[in-house]
Amino acid sequence: MRFLKSLTFRHRRTKSETFLAQGETYSFSRDPCISPDDPGSSLTTTVAAANSTKTALNLRLLDLDIQNRRLRDANTGWACLKATREDLLIFRRNHAAADNKNLEQLQATFDNVFAIMTRLGLTTLTEESFQDGLKLEMQIIDAIQEAAVIPGNIWTKVIPSPLVYNSPRQYASALRMTLDTRKELRKSKKVARFWKHLAKMDGQHLEAVTPSASNIPSVCESNLTPDRRTALQMLIARRRQYLRAV
Known part of the structure; x- marks a missing residue:
């Protein structure tokens, strides 16, 4: 035991021993590195490529x-x-x-x-009339009514004359003619009143007969002949019958 201790003491280096050259230290990896000059390096590169x-x-x-x-x-x-x-x-x-x-x-x-x-005689209808479906029925009715009043037309056998009614256009035309006639009549009455007033302004025309509207009831029947009196009675009767029918 003493021998071993002395051997250990001899080989112990002190910190002051600086004369010993420190050698280079090397570190090795676990995987060996192949240098580029190594013949196996080109083989590895070829395999990788x-x-x-x-x-x-x-x-x-x-x-x-x-x-x-x-x-x-x-x-x-x-x-x-x-x-x-x-x-x-x-x-x-x-x-x-x-x-x-x-x-x-x-x-x-x-x-x-x-x-x-x-x-069938509905000559008032045209091809354009069928394009408007809403007014087609009224146009057909008007055409039938207009054809029914034509003598010899087939529609006179279908629709008798007493049952034939005027179309709205005919009523409008009659009403327009009536209004125009009344307008002309009023105008004529104004002209007659003007000349009547102008004639009465002069004293020498006081007994002159001025124009006025005729009135059948005002006709003096005592001065009429029997034939004219009979014709007047027939005219009055027809007027009364017409007024009752209207």
Whole structure:
């Protein structure tokens, strides 16, 4: 034990021993590093480049496969759209053909109806009259009423003369004529009163006969002959009968 202790003391270095050269320290990693000049370095680089090229090629192939799938889907979609468009065009052609056929039938029916109305004497109706559906009924009624008063027309057999009524246009025309006549009559009365007043202003015309409206009841029956008296009585009777009818 004493021998071992002395051996340990001999080999112990003190802190003041500075004459010993400190050697360089080296650190080694666990993985050995291959220098560029090593023949195995080029082999490793070639393997890494091959792996990188293979990976890029695989990615490119995967992208190409995705693009092909998208292209197939787009082609399928375009084919569906084309088929749908063709079906729509066929449907519209068939629908247009059916509409044209219906229009031709309606036009033929209209021509037949218009020809029949013309043969029945409804000459006041025109093709423009059928364009306004709201006024067509009144126009047909007016045409029938106007045709019923024409002697020899077929509508005189359908509608007897006592049942024939005037159309609204005829009533309006008669009313307008009546109003114009009354206006002219009032104007004539004013002119007559003016000249009557002017004539009476002069003393020598006091006994002159002035114009006035005629009145049948004021006619002196004592001065009439028997024939004229009979005609007057018949005229009065017809007027009274007319007034009762109105």
